[in-house]
Amino acid sequence: MADIKAGVNQLFLREEELRTGMELLFYAYREFTAEPDEILAEIGFGRAHHRVIYFVGRYPKITVSELLAILKITKQSLSRVLGELVRQEYILQQTGVRDRRQRLLELTDKGVELERLLSETQRQRIARAYRMAGAEAVEGFRKVMLGMMDEEDRAKFAPPVPARLAAVKR
Amino acid sequence: MADIKAGVNQLFLREEELRTGMELLFYAYREFTAEPDEILAEIGFGRAHHRVIYFVGRYPKITVSELLAILKITKQSLSRVLGELVRQEYILQQTGVRDRRQRLLELTDKGVELERLLSETQRQRIARAYRMAGAEAVEGFRKVMLGMMDEEDRAKFAPPVPARLAAVKR
DNA sequence: CGATCACGTCAACATGGCTGACATAAAAGC
């Protein structure tokens, strides 16, 4: 009798714990994106522009197809925002030297500035969370987030020789 | 000289660490929503429907305005998806007894079934991540996620007397 | 009884996904 009750309780706690995890993710992600979204709205951009600017800043000289692979959207969707960013000179396209079909993407100075403006609030938010939680908690956070991903994305964070992009031919 | 170099290195590590945090969030959240999104698409629903079903399941007899406060969308946006869910009998509306202006929302059996179907993959994903990471890491994850939120949302997770919704008059 | 509140609804618009089709230049393969 006591055993059954304990079992049920265990199940309840587990369910509750998992729900809490889902909600932590929901609320944290929403607030994480809220501030940049406001800034973006002011200049007529959306979250999609931020993502493009972010990853181009992260991986200078990235190709269009590499960017597509990261974002996992269609080239038509990307082209809309990327086109605007190029026309408004936030991003520069250079024809690849080894492969002239490629358009290597890079932030202009204007692009770097916008990237900083947008991501700074997010970096501060994370920095604050890391500070409040402590180094050990950060390691736990990292572990859980990695466990949430499929192998493919998890590989992007592999510690030995970040097999990201830069490794390959360009 | 060595000091300067160490300082620069520190800065670099910090910057890199924060970027990693941002990306962990980006990738994990995307994969977290990917599976339910597929199921939803098959029955002609979207992520918005999932969110409504989830929170109505979480807080039975929730009112429309409470739901709006959680989702932080406009009533017009909510009304579209909520209307569909009610018409297709996933959600039941009951006039409040104490306040007849309120429409108390509840999942029907059909709604409970769909909620389970949708959230089960997410719960499993979290359970897997928790298992892989270990109890201590989970606590760290919780701390970091809470640190990421503004006070308002953080309060929803306050351990003493969950001042969620149920507390108030209905 | 008048103001406020909870909720609903109509209309119009923007963003950012999607599919499908077609185009072009460069590279790779036989």
Added chain:
DNA sequence: GCTTTTATGTCAGCCATGTTGACGTGATCG
């Protein structure tokens, strides 16, 4: 050298989900 594949771009249209603004109705409150 000719053919096929690849990297990229582009047009057109659809869908989901967010927005603002205006207006309506019944219930509650002071």
